[in-house]
Amino acid sequence: MTKTPGKMTISFNSDIYSQLLAQHQPQIIKTEEENEKFLETVEELLSRSHLTLEEDALFELLVKLIEDFEDKHYQLNVSTPRSRLKYLIEARSLEQADLVEILSSSEMFTKIINGELEITKEQAEALGKFFHIDASLFLRISDRLF
Structure with a gap:
């Protein structure tokens, strides 16, 4: 948070975000196991009442990776x-x-x-x-x- 006279502004901390990325190592999901691992992290983030900006950015990234994997591997109602x-x-x-x-x-x-x-x-x-x-x-x- 940054304080300015009369206001408080929340700012994104790249160092904290880098630490989150290093901890969770998000990448293109290629296996069901990787998908499950990232789903667990997303669920853990969802269980929190408030996310920091950095956690929210990680959450959005993981959701996108999961969606891409599931769109590719779990096509519903698609028959050949x-x-x-x-x-x-x-x-x-x-x-x-x-x-x-x-x-x-x-x-x-x-x-x-x-x-x-x-x-x-x-x-x-x-x-x-x-x-x-x-x-x-x-x-x-x-x-x-x-």
């Missing part, structure tokens, strides 16, 4: 052709053998399920007929346009 196929297989209690003929071979089935290959337009049409749904659900958006 592969995830739709996997869902239908599970929901109907199907086995690989039930789809081998449609997808050409068991190797092709495995590569599609593992995300190594995309579903072709021909396979999408065959899957659409098999499941009695629109074949475009098995295609990426870019493949649907052409």
